[in-house]
Amino acid sequence: MSSPARPGTLHVIATPIGNLGDLSPRALDTLRAVSAICAEDTRHTRQMLAHYGLERPLVALHEHNEEQLAEKLVARLQAGESLGLVSDAGTPLVSDPGFRLVRAARAAGIAVSPVPGACAFVAALSVAGLPSDRLVFEGFLPAKGNARRERLAPLATETRTLAFYESAHRIEETLADMATIFGGQRRAVIARELTKLFETVLDGTLEALQARVAADPNQRKGEFVVLVAGAGEDEDARIVEGRRLYAKLGEHLPPSTAAKLAAELSGAPRKALYGS
Structure with missing residues (x-):
């Protein structure tokens, strides 16, 4: 069986979305073995690691600094370090930062390995x-x-x-x-x-x-x-289109006027739009 954290690899690690019992044994082994963990909020991740009795070097990686840090992190991976990437909860990159680092790592020919788990x-x-x-x-x-x-x-x-x-x-x-x-x-x-x-x-x-x-x-x-x-x-496609128009027109017109115009443009019954 291979090491949970391979040299020169970026491990994308899913963490629990709430219940801390949902962290997989493989994810725990990988978090324990990587050289450092890139985390969206290092305070949150430090608390999570403490629950499992772990203490690892953390790197803050969020939407405001990801572009600037990606090159430095890729250099660390090229030098043979293994890095973990986590978000505050769940699977990284699902409505969370990380894709720029993953893209930069892949462009540099670095292995990127998923450690799957929870996703809300x-x-x-x-x-x-x-x-x-x-x-x-x-x-x-x-x-x-x-x-x-x-x-x-x-x-x-x-x-x-x-x-x-x-x-x-x-x-x-x-x-x-x-x-x-x-x-x-x-x-x-x-x-x-x-x-x-x-x-x-x-x-x-x-x-x-x-x-x-x-x-x-x-x-x-x-x-x-x-x-x-x-x-x-x-x-009815006319009603669906009428509701779409009603929502758009309602941003600028009184509801009754918006419903009248939306009904005329879509062919939908006005009563199906106004107060729907």
Whole structure:
């Protein structure tokens, strides 16, 4: 059996998304053996390592310094060091920094080896009961409402299951925008605090989920994965297009005016748009 950390190799190591019991034995061996660990937040990673009784050299690698550090880290790998790459939680590069370092390492002919493990949206998908054979992962949506709606609008006709990450202080607004653009009766699942003490997985229509989150402060705490069913083949294309137009026009016009124009342009019934 080969060493868990091969010389001159960048090991991309998945870490737990909550429950520390989910770190694999191979990941633990690799973390113990690498020359240094590149971490998104060294404070967070140091605490995680301490739980397992490990103390390793850490290098802060995040979106603000990754481009500048990549060359130096590649030089260390070329000199024969083995490095680990972790994010704050889950699989690195999934809505987290790291791809620039991986790209630079591969361009330099350096071996990049995955040590797989937890990933929040995959964990959510496994318990959601939504179609999982075809998927669109969108990660985090823009923080500002207009930009968020612009990102969501082209997805209204997407037939594959949609996966998003969202924060506690934006979950209500995001569900409201999804209900407007995708339609309040579109099925969805909200997975909150996966693998942690207060884990909850809620399913229902976007309209019902929006109401439940609004009514329960506990459902507005923690980290969220939102999964939305794709547009069904039986869903009227005119209504889908009308909702997309209504969301866009609603940024600049009163709701009734936006619904009237969207209905005229798409051919969808106005009542299916206004208050949907």
